[in-house]
Amino acid sequence: MAGKVKREKWSENFSEWYNELIETAGIQDKRYPVKGMNIWLPYGLKIMRNIERFIHSEMERTGHEEVLFPALIPETEFQKEAEHIAGFEGEVFWVTHAGHDPLDVRLILRPTSETAMYSMFSLWIRSHADLPFKVYQIVNVYRYETKHTRPLIRVREISRFFEAHTAHDSYEDAERQIKEDLEIFDNLARFLAIPYIVSKRPDWDKFPGAYYSLGAEVMMPDGRTLQIGTMHNYRQNFAKAYNIQYETESGDHEYVHQTTFGMSERLLAAVMAIHGDDSGLVLPPTIAPIQVVIVPIPKKDAEADVFAYAREIAEELRNAGIRVHVDERDIRPGRKYYDWELKGVPLRIEVGPRDVDGKKAVLARRDTLTKEVIDRAELVDAVRRTFDEIMENLYNRAREFLESHIKRVDTIEEAKEVFEDRRGIVEIAWCGEESCGLEMEEILDAKMLGTPYPDEEARAPEGKKCPVCGREAKFIARFARTY
Ligand SMILES: Nc1ncnc2c1ncn2[C@@H]1O[C@H](COS(=O)(=O)NC(=O)[C@@H](N)CS)[C@@H](O)[C@H]1O
Ligand SMILES: [Zn+2]
Numbered sequence: 001m002a003g004k005v006k007r008e009k010w011s012e013n014f015s016e017w018y019n020e021l022i023e024t025a026g027i028q029d030k031r032y033p034v035k036g037m038n039i040w041l042p043y044g045l046k047i048m049r050n051i052e053r054f055i056h057s058e059m060e061r062t063g064h065e066e067v068l069f070p071a072l073i074p075e076t077e078f079q080k081e082a083e084h085i086a087g088f089e090g091e092v093f094w095v096t097h098a099g100h101d102p103l104d105v106r107l108i109l110r111p112t113s114e115t116a117m118y119s120m121f122s123l124w125i126r127s128h129a130d131l132p133f134k135v136y137q138i139v140n141v142y143r144y145e146t147k148h149t150r151p152l153i154r155v156r157e158i159s160r161f162f163e164a165h166t167a168h169d170s171y172e173d174a175e176r177q178i179k180e181d182l183e184i185f186d187n188l189a190r191f192l193a194i195p196y197i198v199s200k201r202p203d204w205d206k207f208p209g210a211y212y213s214l215g216a217e218v219m220m221p222d223g224r225t226l227q228i229g230t231m232h233n234y235r236q237n238f239a240k241a242y243n244i245q246y247e248t249e250s251g252d253h254e255y256v257h258q259t260t261f262g263m264s265e266r267l268l269a270a271v272m273a274i275h276g277d278d279s280g281l282v283l284p285p286t287i288a289p290i291q292v293v294i295v296p297i298p299k300k301d302a303e304a305d306v307f308a309y310a311r312e313i314a315e316e317l318r319n320a321g322i323r324v325h326v327d328e329r330d331i332r333p334g335r336k337y338y339d340w341e342l343k344g345v346p347l348r349i350e351v352g353p354r355d356v357d358g359k360k361a362v363l364a365r366r367d368t369l370t371k372e373v374i375d376r377a378e379l380v381d382a383v384r385r386t387f388d389e390i391m392e393n394l395y396n397r398a399r400e401f402l403e404s405h406i407k408r409v410d411t412i413e414e415a416k417e418v419f420e421d422r423r424g425i426v427e428i429a430w431c432g433e434e435s436c437g438l439e440m441e442e443i444l445d446a447k448m449l450g451t452p453y454p455d456e457e458a459r460a461p462e463g464k465k466c467p468v469c470g471r472e473a474k475f476i477a478r479f480a481r482t483y
Contacts, residue, residue: 087208223423281344
């Protein structure tokens with residue numbers, strides 16, 4: 001079926017498709033005997049490591065230093081910032097004993113590392129010369145999620161949790177950091193060929209202890225959104241609670257302004273969901289553990305040595321820095337195609353006796369399931385060109401899907417129809433009052449993602465009225481069913 005991409009199961013029964021693929025594609029094993037905690041399998045971990053390698057390079061590029069903090073936090077440290085405690089105390093795992101002895105100070109397993117880091121920031125940050133202070137870590141954190149858990153998407157051990165924590169001498173410099181985080185996120189989204197939108201969370205749904213929170217959302221095949229990144233401006237909230245001060249150039253002392261930026265293995269869930277099809281994963285070449293798989297197709301009466309030819313091609317690609325694998329298993333080619341399509345290998349090269357004689361190779365793309373015959377001599381260029389075409393196609397296909405799922409409406413009725421029909425994101429006028437926002441969440445049985453970011457895009461067009469109270473609408477608000 002060259003060229004015929006099928007996405008029925010992917011769109012009609014996404015949840016089942018996703019859960020099956022987590023196992024059949026070798027991403028994770030869900031049979032670990034603790035709810036919400038799964039095992040990374042080799043192939044899934046290799047993909048995650050390729051994603052993380054890009055994050056580390058962006059951290060390096062923007063002057064963030066990598067640190068590694070303990071996973072256990074004493075209750076005394078956890079109890080310092082009121083809003084943060086209120087937001088997390090129902091979500092933390094406690095350690096109360098060591099061996100037979102009860103601990104005199106109970107410990108929590110970090111749900112995120114503000115309360116682990118910030119007493120140390122107070123010791124480390126002394127003068128304005130120490131600012132901006134920028135650290136990050138990629139660690140496992142623990143949250144007692146009570147909603148339905150789902151591999152990579154909603155887990156109780158978030159095992160690849162990326163958290164960047166920064167300190168600044170002013171609100172303006174903290175704002176500059178948020179802009180840098182958005183730039184890093186945009187680079188990463190491009191690297192994953194994933195389009196997204198950014199919303200400023202409503203006050204009632206911002207990160208506990210934050211002054212404001214931004215959320216980056218993607219559109220999943222079932223029309224629900226998945227938050228795959230967050231940036232928070234804390235202003236001086238945590239600095240006051242943890243006494244993080246610096247000496248200014250004029251010699252007096254000021255509290256620092258802080259930000260954080262968080263992501264997790266949800267990035268991999270988004271890649272799987274957004275680019276996949278009924279045959280399985282479709283991996284962007286940027287993160288595929290195997291970018292090209294070569295399948296030799298021997299014919300019994302032909303003497304051309306397809307295996308030697310395949311190995312020669314592999315060698316040339318490897319020398320060009322391409323991650324390649326030759327599948328020499330003694331099984332039918334069709335079985336091989338099935339396996340590698342399931343694992344989302346972006347490009348397959350088929351070589352039969354005729355290709356050896358004619359010095360050709362057949363390139364079979366995973367994303368479009370189309371084939372192209374190329375001359376052996378132009379192999380490396382053809383492969384690199386095809387990778388670019390795949391990235392472009394994956395991104396455009398995903399952006400079309402996202403854009404076709406964002407609908408600006410005038411009435412609550414229209415909004416309800418969107419959610420009944422195919423879900424997606426609804427944009428509707430809002431007066432800005434919390435009570436009206438919460439009422440719209442209630443009526444639509446959807447979450448308010450917030451207002452478009454940056455703020456300039458958040459304003460309602462002239463003359464629009466809030467659909468709940470009828471007052472002048474100040475903002476455009478976004479609602480969606482979410483993960
Ligand atoms: N239960 C979970 N499973 C998987 N990923 C999660 C889970 N909870 C949150 N995340 C991801 O982790 C990111 C950061 O989490 S957060 O709560 O929004 N923000 C923080 O914890 C801040 N301290 C920034 S590090 C979120 O954007 C989301 O993509
Ligand atoms: Zn209103």
